[in-house]
Amino acid sequence: MSTSSCVEPGQHQLHEWSHDSNTSFRQGRLLALRTKAEIQNVFETVDVYIATIPLKAASAVLKTIDSAVRELETTNLNHLKRLVKPEQLPPHLNHERADICLTGARSGHVSLSGVARKPIVTGGCSDISRERFEQCNEAPTPATLQFLACTTRSISFNQLHQLLLSTDVFATSQVDPHIRTIKVPVTPPLSHEQAKQLSQQYWPTVYKGGNPFGPHPAMISRAVEETQSQAGSYMGLATRAGKATSAEGKGELFGAVVVERSNSVGPSVVAVAGDARWENMTEARSQGKGNIMAHAVMRVIGMIANQRLTTYDTHKTLETNEKQPNYFADTPLTAFENEIYSQSRLAPGGYLCLDLELYLTHEPCVMCSMAINHSRFGRVVFGQRMPRTGGLAADVVGDNASSMAEADSRPCYGLWWCSQLNWKFLTWQWIDEDPPPETDVSHTDIQV
Structure with a gap:
């Protein structure tokens, strides 16, 4: 039996999506974020x-x-x-x-x-x-x-x-x-x-192998070993998803990819979504922020929820009312989204987005960061930092702040690993060797 015959259809498509002319593999590395507790920890x-x-x-x-x-x-x-x-x-x-x-x-x-x-x-x-x-x-x-x-x-x-x-x-x-x-x-x-x-x-001190202010170093090392080689492909897919909805005037150049990692069949892409904040909106882009329920993160979470429903006997198919606008935009809007969605092989019996991986072109806003937390994602990788609006990073880095006072006044939430919340997930920033120009957002006040 050949190796390819043992791989789910979603795996074949991942290979094709990652290497076709529309998807660029993004060369880069994973940069671990610091937790808010690590940053606030003052040596005493x-x-x-x-x-x-x-x-x-x-x-x-x-x-x-x-x-x-x-x-x-x-x-x-x-x-x-x-x-x-x-x-x-x-x-x-x-x-x-x-x-x-x-x-x-x-x-x-x-x-x-x-x-x-x-x-x-x-x-x-x-x-x-x-x-x-x-x-x-x-x-x-x-x-x-x-x-x-x-x-x-x-x-x-x-x-x-x-x-x-x-x-x-x-x-x-x-x-x-x-x-x-x-x-x-x-x-x-x-x-x-x-x-x-x-x-x-000072005095003989012992390192006990843990991190009182964040995830265990061994946990981070194991996760990096599993994700580093494929992260560039998933970031390329996220870029493509954002370009697809943006090209049709549905949203901004923001994209999201969800990956399910299985011990038996390996990782597979189960959903992709581009930003669709301007879909079904009558207001001009200069007059508002668009439909916040159609951010790329919210959409891709909705697609996973729909797939979960179809695995139950009572929900063989999803009923939609085409006469009414779907403001949640939790169904595919582009050919690329539909191609992956229709061939997705999300494992049955799962809970929310428990332990799934999320790859994003940009740091999500606070609303989407909390949605990621409540959905129980296990790992998140994002590209460009959004220091004015992002909810995951806990410090101000890489922003063109006019002054240190301005930078210090901005709230930095670090929601990926927060002791006040009942769920934590690993998070990295993807550092491109050669950042794609289409993902660069100069107006950092925008909510992703």
Whole structure:
């Protein structure tokens, strides 16, 4: 059996659509968007106490301190190591530690190795020989760790000192806690590189492989691996869909493509739509914004909904009243849209647009961005940024702003990954190597 016989009809058409004379493959790359939380995240530090504790008593000391401050500590510092070997400290802390040790050694309280010792008093001990005295001072000292106790907001210096001294280990050991106050980063690192940098500047820091402000890096890498090679074809189809409706005077040069990705048959195009805001509209283009229900995103979502309905027994065919204008424009309006729609093989039993992929010529407006969210798309790729009207990007980039003040005053929503919403989806901007001139929108106030 040949390979082509195992592929759905929609797959054959995808190949033909992507390489015919009317569709241009767009060379480029995917640029991951930053979330609003990532952009708003301001680097902050907090003051914490660190102390020297005996290695063998680390567990007991940790338990004592944590039980005392558990109800008082409000800062999550799980990205910081609690117990650190002296040689793992950043340079500036090691220097401070050496200075303390040297000063203490001169006064007889701290050994040069950095371990505090109780001074040996010789007065009134005439029966102790000089040899015995030197043996005591040269006795091996216990190994120690540097302990990150808690934030300074939780308890006072004196309270922490008393807690440490109340443990059996400090009552019987020659080790003095030598409590110090240092600054540490409040937020966890976003990469191994950042963790290494913070470890050198502040305190040993751990990158735990996630992103507290956005999608997991592994999730993004896997998605890019799946979509990068085909994204140029889908962006070309979106451009063609927008050109088709625009050429007939139905809308602007905006297009949308929906792709269903299946483990068994691979990706297939299930719907395309161009902008149709001027279809059935009597007002002049200069006098209004047209029919907002006929934006390319809204239309292509409607086409998917119609396909979902036809998979149920009670909706074998869709009934339409041709005498009444279809203001939702959720049926094909051009030959190109109809060609793909009629051959679509959308898998039955699906829910809304759950986990489907959406490719757009331009960043969608806030209304369409929320429609994408409510429709449960899994991945979105758009071309040109629309910094004045777009709803997906969370920062102002690439716009000809007259001033930074003007740029800062514009709302940036970042609706693709927003903690206040009950659905999140991955989003990229498509960066063309050679942007097609027909997709360039100079009047960025237009709603896509």
